[in-house]
Amino acid sequence: MSQRTERRGIHVDQSELLCKKGCGYFGNAAWQGLCSKCWREEYQKARQRQIQEDWALAEKLQREEEAAYVSTHGSSQTQPPHSHSQPSLATFSKFEEKKTNEKTRKVTTVKKFFSPSSRTAPKKESHEGKTPSPSITRQSSIETDRVSRDFMDFLKTLQKHAGKEIHKQSRAFIDSMGNKRDLGVEELSECAQDFYQNISDRLMNHYKGSSEKVDRVMDQVEKYIMTRLYKSVFCPETTDDEKKDLATQHRIRALHWVTIQMLCVPVDEEIPEVSDSVVKAITDIIEMDSKRVPRDKLACITSCSKHIFNAIRVTKNEPASADDFLPTLIFIVLKANPPRLQSNIQYITRFCIPSRLMTGEDGYYFTNLCCAVAFIEKLDAQSLNLSPEDFERYMSGQASPQRPDDPAAWPQTGSNINPVVSQIHQNQSILSNLEKRQQQVIEVANSLQTELAEWQDSVAREVQQILERYPLEIKPRASAIDAENVENDRLPPPLQPQVFAG
Numbered sequence: 001m002s003q004r005t006e007r008r009g010i011h012v013d014q015s016e017l018l019c020k021k022g023c024g025y026f027g028n029a030a031w032q033g034l035c036s037k038c039w040r041e042e043y044q045k046a047r048q049r050q051i052q053e054d055w056a057l058a059e060k061l062q063r064e065e066e067a068a069y070v071s072t073h074g075s076s077q078t079q080p081p082h083s084h085s086q087p088s089l090a091t092f093s094k095f096e097e098k099k100t101n102e103k104t105r106k107v108t109t110v111k112k113f114f115s116p117s118s119r120t121a122p123k124k125e126s127h128e129g130k131t132p133s134p135s136i137t138r139q140s141s142i143e144t145d146r147v148s149r150d151f152m153d154f155l156k157t158l159q160k161h162a163g164k165e166i167h168k169q170s171r172a173f174i175d176s177m178g179n180k181r182d183l184g185v186e187e188l189s190e191c192a193q194d195f196y197q198n199i200s201d202r203l204m205n206h207y208k209g210s211s212e213k214v215d216r217v218m219d220q221v222e223k224y225i226m227t228r229l230y231k232s233v234f235c236p237e238t239t240d241d242e243k244k245d246l247a248t249q250h251r252i253r254a255l256h257w258v259t260i261q262m263l264c265v266p267v268d269e270e271i272p273e274v275s276d277s278v279v280k281a282i283t284d285i286i287e288m289d290s291k292r293v294p295r296d297k298l299a300c301i302t303s304c305s306k307h308i309f310n311a312i313r314v315t316k317n318e319p320a321s322a323d324d325f326l327p328t329l330i331f332i333v334l335k336a337n338p339p340r341l342q343s344n345i346q347y348i349t350r351f352c353i354p355s356r357l358m359t360g361e362d363g364y365y366f367t368n369l370c371c372a373v374a375f376i377e378k379l380d381a382q383s384l385n386l387s388p389e390d391f392e393r394y395m396s397g398q399a400s401p402q403r404p405d406d407p408a409a410w411p412q413t414g415s416n417i418n419p420v421v422s423q424i425h426q427n428q429s430i431l432s433n434l435e436k437r438q439q440q441v442i443e444v445a446n447s448l449q450t451e452l453a454e455w456q457d458s459v460a461r462e463v464q465q466i467l468e469r470y471p472l473e474i475k476p477r478a479s480a481i482d483a484e485n486v487e488n489d490r491l492p493p494p495l496q497p498q499v500f501a502g
């Protein structure tokens with residue numbers, strides 16, 4: 001047991017949470033370890049390289065087609081030279097047009113948001129698609145209306161021109177996103193990031209570099225637009241987010257046997273305050289799925305993480321360290337099995353304001369959550385210091401380290417035993433004893449019922465025998481003394497006592 005305790009523990013160097021480009025911001029597994037800024041730069045470079053490769057391939061195909069055409073028809077064709085390449089030039093022009101469009105798309109993306117065509121686009125198209133149930137529609141409509149009212153009330157606190165311009169641009173962006181259903185979710189994410197960047201730059205110029213005011217306005221803008229776009233951009237059908245959600249849920253269910261000791265989690269759930277913090281952390285991470293705004297989802301992650309730090313602090317009676325936090329976060333995720341975990345992570349990654357994921361406590365906790373999910377996906381026997389055979393048996397359900405009758409199982413006694421597991425075993429023992437006692441009571445009750453029926457039969461037989469032996473005789477009723485005197489009405493009256501005076 002001491003060997004296991006010495007080696008166990010999940011350690012992640014803080015430098016591993018930062019961007020691999022060395023910019024100092026937090027990285028993200030969804031961005032291959034880069035921050036949002038570096039990822040966008042790499043993404044744009046990769047797209048430009050792809051465009052150049054497509055262009056080179058088009059030129060190569062063009063040359064091969066022209067050479068084949070000349071070699072086949074060069075000696076017998078009498079038409080002017082420009083007529084030979086007319087069909088090929090039409091194809092070639094398509095590649096040229098594609099290249100031009102790709103190069104100018106980034107420049108015109110933001111302009112399209114505020115163009116008259118986007119503002120006059122019919123709003124009806126933005127609500128097409130699958131029809132949700134009436135109750136969900138009513139709930140969504142109520143929340144959307146409430147957020148819209150809050151956004152308008154907030155804009156009234158700003159300068160009149162600034163508030164009007166922000167509302168106009170936000171509405172134009174929402175309408176333009178509704179007309180881009182043919183784009184993939186990554187392109188929609190890029191449009192949202194461009195919009196954030198454009199609004200942020202304008203606000204920075206307006207407030208003359210006051211980042212606090214800019215952040216306050218950007219929070220309201222994000223809340224307004226993402227509440228209205230939530231149904232169309234969260235877990236879209238064009239992605240495999242739902243498939244990843246199911247795979248993650250099945251993986252966590254298969255790891256239900258992992259204990260606190262295996263992960264070396266410094267948490268003692270027997271302490272009431274610690275147990276309460278663990279429950280609150282699980283509630284927060286589950287509640288994340290009910291939020292619609294990326295900032296609110298991040299707030300749930302941050303609240304969960306703070307409850308984890310409090311549980312560690314109370315258990316160890318000292319401030320918690322980062323090395324203690326990540327294993328505990330992994331344990332909380334395994335216990336909670338949050339719904340649509342991958343979809344929520346991807347949604348935050350795609351549509352959250354970039355600066356919020358790059359710095360601050362929200363970005364730090366979100367990066368740790370991504371690391372926890374990646375660790376769960378790659379969890380193996382070596383990570384838990386188990387033999388491959390035991391790991392496979394536990395994963396398949398053939399054995400469990402919590403079973404006391406399994407000699408190869410994880411120890412069930414000692415000061416480090418999980419109190420929850422111990423309570424489960426005690427409850428199982430109590431239930432087993434109650435089952436035995438209930439069976440005994442049932443057997444005694446059946447025996448008493450049989451004896452009562454036999455007693456009734458024996459009493460009935462004895463009564464019958466007595467009646468047969470001593471039959472009941474009813475004697476005639478005795479008559480009065482003068483009952484037979486018919487002429488009793490002629491008798492003299494009875495003598496009356498008389499009193500004589502002496």
